[in-house]
Amino acid sequence: MLVKSEQPEPINTAPLVSSYSERIRPVLDAVERLRCLNITKEGIQLPSIVVVGDQSSGKSSVLESLAGISLPRGQGICTRVPLVMKLENFNHPNPKPELSLEYEGKVISTDEARVSGDINRATDELAGHGKGISNNPLTLVVRKNGVPDLTMVDLPGITRVPILGQPENICDHIKDMIMEYITPEESIILNVIAASVDFSTCETIRMSQCVDKTGQRTLAAVTKAD
Numbered sequence: 001m002l003v004k005s006e007q008p009e010p011i012n013t014a015p016l017v018s019s020y021s022e023r024i025r026p027v028l029d030a031v032e033r034l035r036c037l038n039i040t041k042e043g044i045q046l047p048s049i050v051v052v053g054d055q056s057s058g059k060s061s062v063l064e065s066l067a068g069i070s071l072p073r074g075q076g077i078c079t080r081v082p083l084v085m086k087l088e089n090f091n092h093p094n095p096k097p098e099l100s101l102e103y104e105g106k107v108i109s110t111d112e113a114r115v116s117g118d119i120n121r122a123t124d125e126l127a128g129h130g131k132g133i134s135n136n137p138l139t140l141v142v143r144k145n146g147v148p149d150l151t152m153v154d155l156p157g158i159t160r161v162p163i164l165g166q167p168e169n170i171c172d173h174i175k176d177m178i179m180e181y182i183t184p185e186e187s188i189i190l191n192v193i194a195a196s197v198d199f200s201t202c203e204t205i206r207m208s209q210c211v212d213k214t215g216q217r218t219l220a221a222v223t224k225a226d
Contacts, residue, residue: 028149032086035151045184048084048151052178052204053192055157058223062192063154067142069099070116072123080127082137082181083119083154087147097144103137115140131166135177152190153181158203178204183211194224 035046053059060071060078067087072078090097099115101108101122110118119140127134133156156174159166167173182189189208199205199220208218 025149032151035084045186047186047188048153049188049190050178050181051152051154051190051192052182052207053157054194054197054203055159057157057192057194057197059154059157059192061223062190062221063152066150066152067147068144069112069142072116072120079154079156080123080131080133081156082135082177084137084139085150085152085154086139086141087150087152088141088143089147089149090143090145092145095143095145097142099143100141102139102141133170133173133177135180155181175203175207178207179211182208185217187217189218191218191220193220193222195222196224 031046034044035048051059051063060073063085064071067085097112099110099112101110101115101118103122103126108118108122119138122138126136126138137153155178158171158174158178160171181187189212191202191204191208193199193202193205205220209215212218
């Protein structure tokens with residue numbers, strides 16, 4: 001007697017994953033293609049997450065935990081240009097992470113071991129070898145499994161006392177840069193605040209309240225809770 005074997009039913013993609021792949025991912029890709037065209041210089045704003053905070057507030061730790069890579073560390077100001085971090089989830093089994101830096105028409109391949117040094121070298125090209133800042137953006141593309149599909153802009157931390165090699169008005173320059181990025185209504189403002197700081201007197205919170213009076217697009221991440 002022959003028994004007809006039952007064929008296993010095909011595994012269907014989860015509705016949420018299918019919807020993301022078919023509807024959301026193409027929109028994100030389109031936004032990134034527009035961002036590469038620098039259309040913001042023409043007054044057309046794109047959605048992004050702008051990361052702000054005081055110098056040494058822990059911004060690098062927050063970004064590292066999302067991207068799974070090491071960013072430049074050291075004494076004084078580390079982020080001297082707007083660092084645009086484009087995180088893209090691979091969604092493939094065991095792919096090798098792909099990292100690259102894009103600035104001034106250049107595309108430089110890097111990897112997790114070299115990315116911190118490569119960011120420093122690119123920053124020196126954009127902002128000089130001193131301690132000054134520049135508004136010329138540096139884009140870091142991270143394609144790897146497990147990262148969220150996000151685009152974040154890490155801005156220089158607010159410093160109140162210039163150190164040797166920094167212009168006397170560097171604090172004003174940093175504040176002007178922050179206001180430029182957080183003012184558009186398309187921007188989500190992520191304030192990174194150390195737990196030891198009085199939130200009511202935090203400079204970046206005050207600046208956020210100036211452009212987002214209802215707080216609808218303002219978030220906070222508290223660091224250094226110990």
